[in-house]
Ligand SMILES: NC(=O)c1ccc[n+]([C@@H]2O[C@H](COP(=O)([O-])OP(=O)(O)OC[C@H]3O[C@@H](n4cnc5c(N)ncnc54)[C@H](O)[C@@H]3O)[C@@H](O)[C@H]2O)c1
């Protein structure tokens with residue numbers, strides 16, 4: 001499966017799930033813009049990727065995705081540098097119930113903004129050649145964790161937005177497939193956030209319940225999430241799909257009952 005000649009942009013690409021996805025994209029010969037707030041981590045990531053895949057195949061662009069103007073500029077820089085855009089992964093996310101407005105900005109508002117920017121650069125509506133967008137939600141959208149009310153709300157929002165804009169893409173012939181991926185617990189630094197009052201606020205007292213949930217449901221490897229992501233990128237039949245990845249069922253899709261009158 002070759003992505004030779006394709007250009008991808010991955011937000012939150014410097015560590016965790018985003019980094020695993022960046023590696024898969026490079027393994028499949030895409031050019032990649034690694035977009036992340038964390039400068040030190042991004043620069044270290046770029047050095048390692050250059051060593052593994054050769055220079056000139058990826059670039060690190062520091063950007064806070066919750067800053068709309070900065071995100072606009074980052075998309076433009078990617079296209080200026082690589083000449084086109086084909087794949088956008090809106091992955092950056094945080095777990096912060098204390099600063100819950102920031103959680104909405106990063107987990108939901110920036111996903112909406114990132115999708116609209118991706119459409120500006122890829123949609124036939126704008127005279128472009130088409131492409132694919134994947135927005136990262138969570139299995140938290142299918143449970144209602146009492147310890148993460150706002151995180152949960154943002155992940156519900158990502159699914160609702162993605163399914164709606166995917167329908168718009170079909171109806172208006174954007175030529176862009178837009179899908180959503182919902183992992184269960186994944187072994188990344190994000191999981192450590194449940195230990196901290198700065199992240200969890202008053203819900204920090206439930207940290208042991210969290211750990212019990214992780215033991216019950218298991219913890220996935222980032223490489224399996226990257227495998228799911230590659231399926232969404234390569235399967236041209238998928239638009240508006242809701243992919244779930246769990247330890248019990250692996251990579252599978254959520255199905256919705258058709259609405260009756
Ligand atoms: N780890 C899990 O258990 C899990 C499960 C389901 C869904 N998710 C989702 O997957 C996505 C990635 O999570 P992860 O586990 O890899 O987290 P992570 O914390 O390991 O990595 C997130 C990356 O996003 C970057 N980031 C954070 N805020 C940013 C901002 N404002 N602008 C730009 N970059 C920013 C961080 O610097 C980091 O490199 C998130 O949307 C998360 O909600 C994670």
Ligand SMILES: CCCCC[C@H](O)/C=C/C=C\C=C\C=C\[C@@H](O)[C@@H](O)CCCC(=O)O
Nearest residue numbers: 095138139140184185191194217246247248
């Ligand atoms: C710790 C802070 C970050 C949150 C991490 C993440 O976003 C949360 C994940 C939450 C839940 C995982 C649940 C997993 C459940 C499955 O194993 C399974 O029991 C449910 C299967 C249902 C289905 O596949 O339809």
